[in-house]
Amino acid sequence: MEIPENVRKRLSIPADEHFYAGHTACQGCGASLGLRYVLKAYGKKTIFAIPACCSTIIAGPWPYSALDANLFHTAFETTGAVIGGIEAALKAKGYKVKGEDGIMVVGWAGDGGTADIGLQALSGFLERGHDAVYIMYDNEAYMNTGIQRSSSTPYGAWTTNTPGGKMHFLEKRNKKKVIDIVIAHEVPYAATASIAYPEDFIRKLKKAQKIPGPSFIQLFAPCPTGWRSPTDKSIELARLAVQTAYFPLFEYENGKYKINMPSTKKEPKPIEEFLKYQGRFKYMTKEDIERLQEWVNREWEKLKKLAEVFG
Amino acid sequence: MEYKPIRKVVSGNYAAAYAVKHARVEVVAAYPITPQTSIIEKIAEFLANGEVENLEYVPVESEHSAMAACIGASAAGARVFTATSAQGLALMHEMLHWASGARLPVVMVDVNRAMAPPWSVWDDQTDSLAQRDTGWMQFYAENNQEVYDGVLMAFKVAETVNLPAMVVESAFILSHTYDVVEMIPQELVDEFLPPRKPLYTLTDFDNPIAVGALGTPADYYEFRYKIQKAMEKAKEVIRDVGKEFGEKFGRDYSQMIELYRTEDADFVFMGMGSLMGTVKQAVDVLREEGYKVGAAKVRWFRPFPKEELYELAKNVEGIAVLDRNYSFGMEGILFTEAKGALYNTKAKPLMKNYIVGLGGRDFTVSDVRKIAENMKAIIEKGELDVEVDWYHLKR
Numbered sequence: 115m116e117i118p119e120n121v122r123k124r125l126s127i128p129a130d131e132h133f134y135a136g137h138t139a140c141q142g143c144g145a146s147l148g149l150r151y152v153l154k155a156y157g158k159k160t161i162f163a164i165p166a167c168c169s170t171i172i173a174g175p176w177p178y179s180a181l182d183a184n185l186f187h188t189a190f191e192t193t194g195a196v197i198g199g200i201e202a203a204l205k206a207k208g209y210k211v212k213g214e215d216g217i218m219v220v221g222w223a224g225d226g227g228t229a230d231i232g233l234q235a236l237s238g239f240l241e242r243g244h245d246a247v248y249i250m251y252d253n254e255a256y257m258n259t260g261i262q263r264s265s266s267t268p269y270g271a272w273t274t275n276t277p278g279g280k281m282h283f284l285e286k287r288n289k290k291k292v293i294d295i296v297i298a299h300e301v302p303y304a305a306t307a308s309i310a311y312p313e314d315f316i317r318k319l320k321k322a323q324k325i326p327g328p329s330f331i332q333l334f335a336p337c338p339t340g341w342r343s344p345t346d347k348s349i350e351l352a353r354l355a356v357q358t359a360y361f362p363l364f365e366y367e368n369g370k371y372k373i374n375m376p377s378t379k380k381e382p383k384p385i386e387e388f389l390k391y392q393g394r395f396k397y398m399t400k401e402d403i404e405r406l407q408e409w410v411n412r413e414w415e416k417l418k419k420l421a422e423v424f425g
Numbered sequence: 426m427e428y429k430p431i432r433k434v435v436s437g438n439y440a441a442a443y444a445v446k447h448a449r450v451e452v453v454a455a456y457p458i459t460p461q462t463s464i465i466e467k468i469a470e471f472l473a474n475g476e477v478e479n480l481e482y483v484p485v486e487s488e489h490s491a492m493a494a495c496i497g498a499s500a501a502g503a504r505v506f507t508a509t510s511a512q513g514l515a516l517m518h519e520m521l522h523w524a525s526g527a528r529l530p531v532v533m534v535d536v537n538r539a540m541a542p543p544w545s546v547w548d549d550q551t552d553s554l555a556q557r558d559t560g561w562m563q564f565y566a567e568n569n570q571e572v573y574d575g576v577l578m579a580f581k582v583a584e585t586v587n588l589p590a591m592v593v594e595s596a597f598i599l600s601h602t603y604d605v606v607e608m609i610p611q612e613l614v615d616e617f618l619p620p621r622k623p624l625y626t627l628t629d630f631d632n633p634i635a636v637g638a639l640g641t642p643a644d645y646y647e648f649r650y651k652i653q654k655a656m657e658k659a660k661e662v663i664r665d666v667g668k669e670f671g672e673k674f675g676r677d678y679s680q681m682i683e684l685y686r687t688e689d690a691d692f693v694f695m696g697m698g699s700l701m702g703t704v705k706q707a708v709d710v711l712r713e714e715g716y717k718v719g720a721a722k723v724r725w726f727r728p729f730p731k732e733e734l735y736e737l738a739k740n741v742e743g744i745a746v747l748d749r750n751y752s753f754g755m756e757g758i759l760f761t762e763a764k765g766a767l768y769n770t771k772a773k774p775l776m777k778n779y780i781v782g783l784g785g786r787d788f789t790v791s792d793v794r795k796i797a798e799n800m801k802a803i804i805e806k807g808e809l810d811v812e813v814d815w816y817h818l819k820r
Contacts (some may be wrong), residue, residue: 161627163497176644179635184627186500187637189523192493195485199454199497199505200627202481206451206503209628217628235493238486 126313128154137180139172142345144309144335144352145251146172149181149222151312152249155319156218158183163197165232166190167224168258168337169251191231193221194239197246205245212245218323219246225266226256229292240299240328247322247329250292252361253337261340265290268360269406270398272342278397288409293332297366302327305365308334310352314363314374325367334361342393354388359414364421371421385410426616428674430607437599440569440606441508441534441592442467444576446477447614448532451503454483454494459546460600461510461536488513492520492531499529500636502626504580507531510596511538511545511552518556521589525560525652527637528624530583530590532576533561537698537749538596539784547785548595550698550750554726554758560652562590562659563726565697569594569604574676577609578666580618585662586655587624595699596785609674617673656728663725681730682737686712687719692743692774692800695721697759700749700781700788707793716797723759731766738772743804745796749782756813775804778813786817 117129132153139146145168153160160183164170170187174180188196201211201219210216221239228236228250236248255273256262263273268289272278276285296304303325307315315333322329334355336348343351355361356375359382363374385407389395398406435443441464445453455465465484471477481498485491491507499505509517514535524531539549553563564579566572572594579590594600609617625634640648664679671677685705687693694704701722708720721737721744723730738744748757755761760778767773779796782788796816803809 158633159630161501170639173635173638175639175641176635177638179633179638181635182633184630184633185635185638186497186527186627187635187639188493188496189519191489192496192520195454195490195493196497198483198485198490199452199494199499200501202452202454202483202494203498203501203503203505204628206479206481206498207501207628208479234486235490238490241486242483 127316130154130157132158132182134180134182137172138174139168140339142338142348143172144337144348145169145253147309148251148333148335151315152220152222152319153181153183155316156220156323160184160218160220161200162186162220162222163188163193163200164222165193165227166258167227169222171258190227192235193223193227193232194235194237194248197221197248198239198242198244201244201246212323212326214324221246221248223248223250225250225252225254226264229266229290230264237299240296240301240330243327245326247331249331249333251333251335253335253340254289255340257337257340266292269409270395270402272394272397282397284397284402293330296330301330303329303367306332306334306361306363308352308356308361308363310349310356311363311376318365340394343391347391351388351391354383358383358385358388358410360385360388360410362414362417364417369424371417371424373417373421382414426610426612428613429610431610432605432607434603435569435606436463436601436603437566437569437572437594438463438536438601439467440573441576441594442471443608444573445506446471447609447611448504448577448580448618449615449620450506451479452481452483452495452498452505453507454485454491454498455507455509456485456488456491456513458488458510458513460538460596461508461513461534463600464508464534488516489520492517492524495531496520496524496527496529499524499531500527500627502621502623502628504621505531506533508534508536510536511540514552514556515540518559521556521559521561523637524589526648528587530580530587530621532579532583532590532592534572534576534592534594536596536600537593545784546596548598548699548749549783549785550593553591553593554750556591557727557758560588561727562588564590564592564724565726566592566594566599567699567701567722569599569606570676572599573606573608574670574678577614577618578670578678581666582659582662584621586659588652588655588659593698598699613673617669660728660730678724680733681725682733683722683724684737685720685722687721687737687741689717690719690741691717692745692804693719693721693737693741694745694747694793694796695723695759695763696747696749697723697726698749700747703788703790704747704793707790710790711794711797716801718797726759729762729766734763734766735770735772738767738770738774741774743775743777743800745800746776746778747781748778751780751783775809777803777809779816780813781816792816
């Protein structure tokens with residue numbers, strides 16, 4: 115559809131589409147929306163590496179692709195290494211990589227492929243300083259293979275490995291703070307983002323494009339299938355995750371922290387607000403919810419302190 | 426330009442590094458592991474001394490990532506190299522499939538080393554032969570010269586058929602042993618090995634592609650068949666490239682199995698890699714002692730040279746297959762392959778498997794003599810004593 119120029123000028127998000135209709139994501143999929151925004155920000159001069167994850171399926175089987183960009187499907191644990199290799203080849207061949215007119219090399223991996231099996235390759239990628247962007251889309255479990263827990267699954271969540279049952283066998287660990295591990299590598303740029311705040315996400319993608327060296331964005335992307343939530347509540351849930359400070363938006367840039375919350379004055383909403391609509395949390399007891407709230411409070415205070423001291 | 430070789434005294438590992446330099450490799454990604462390490466150290470030295478241009482050196486955090494980075498780089502169109510050994514090769518295993526499946530002509534040197542436990546850093550071919558079914562071509566070098574020549578030829582063959590290739594050298598026996606290697610002047614290497622023309626590239630943004638997507642049962646099967654067709658084509662390419670190499674540089678590699686004094690041989694010793702140097706020397710000694718023996722060195726294990734093997738088997742009474750490797754629950758791996766290749770042919774020489782040199786155990790001329798005595802006896806009797814002989818076993 116042609117968008118009139120006067121309308122186009124007023125749009126805060128690029129109107130161009132490089133992620134085609136006809137992809138095979140579930141209804142209400144947060145990840146597919148995220149992929150669409152990445153392509154809006156970077157355009158077609160992009161090389162994606164996608165490991166085993168929902169997006170392998172979403173992009174479509176051979177000989178199809180829903181992406182108007184080059185795409186290399188790779189093995190589960192290799193995203194960091196593969197984008198490093200692609201970047202090295204482009205440099206050896208004399209291409210401009212990253213920057214406003216350079217080729218964007220993008221690793222697009224889920225939380226399992228990043229926080230668990232791919233963590234070593236992510237670390238290597240960050241530490242070696244490749245000019246590429248790694249985006250972890252975080253739906254808090256292995257959704258593609260049937261909702262198994264990952265280290266990014268939060269405390270109290272039902273998954274097929276933590277099914278609750280009579281013995282209350284729910285996830286017992288707190289969500290792994292992957293972005294803290296990333297920041298420990300002294301990367302030039304790392305940020306959290308959410309599909310509920312696309313302007314913020316695209317601004318961060320553009321920033322990652324301009325800053326030389328490795329960038330990392332952890333994108334919060336609800337999964338109605340795995341979260342047992344209504345398909346029309348994905349954006350609302352993603353927004354509530356931010357508003358409750360369960361998944362606060364912030365940036366880390368060359369040693370400095372900056373919180374990018376929609377309203378800096380408002381206190382976070384109680385965690386129950388985020389838990390609603392989600393079948394995966396329905397087994398939690400009052401004590402479980404209190405424990406999760408304590409974790410959220412602690413991490414939120416820590417982040418505020420970091421922004422205050424290193425802002 | 427007339428070919429005047431440049432002679433250098435180098436280790437097998439340095440021979441590999443010089444070949445990488447002369448091949449104008451664009452990306453090297455590797456993880457250090459003994460005894461492969463000095464290959465990538467030497468390449469780093471070339472970089473540090475400004476002896477190579479347009480080479481990106483990626484010191485990765487594991488072999489799995491080394492192969493993953495090579496795959497990314499190769500998919501982006503670069504000429505790519507890595508090196509590994511034993512446990513490192515085992516760790517790479519998953520990505521070896523990815524390289525062949527995505528039809529990427531990555532070239533790697535594997536320094537043959539025994540698998541742990543118990544820990545070993547010495548020579549043994551089980552590491553590379555365990556990768557038999559990954560879709561990689563495999564060239565086994567007898568000496569440092571063949572390491573150098575093998576890497577150059579491997580690039581040419583790999584980039585012609587779009588399959589990855591492994592050049593295999595023995596731990597320490599070659600990797601750390603110095604010998605004279607005749608190197609080819611850069612201009613002539615450039616003529617022999619022009620820049621890579623990739624099958625596909627991730628840098629055409631007007632015609633984007635998706636590589637390695639989900640292959641449904643309607644298509645996956647054909648992808649496998651095409652790899653087999655490429656392997657079959659590789660045999661022709663290997664023979665042509667080997668012949669061209671011989672014509673240009675005087676060392677002929679047109680035979681996938683190198684035959685040594687086999688014309689009138691009653692029986693031959695068959696094997697791969699550095700142990701065949703010892704065997705050739707032993708053949709000379711045994712010939713003087715009246716044995717009519719020869720050596721058949723399998724240069725390319727994948728694709729497997731069935732045709733050459735058949736020609737050889739037609740004319741001998743026995744084949745002593747020397748395996749510096751083992752497939753547990755069965756027998757030496759080359760032995761299985763050789764017997765299998767001949768089963769539906771009319772050639773039925775007596776074949777016996779000698780397991781030798783595992784974990785770096787010495788294998789000498791006198792060992793070959795003992796094997797010759799045994800072979801002679803069983804051929805005269807017309808039947809095997811045992812099919813698989815753990816030759817060195819302390820009894």
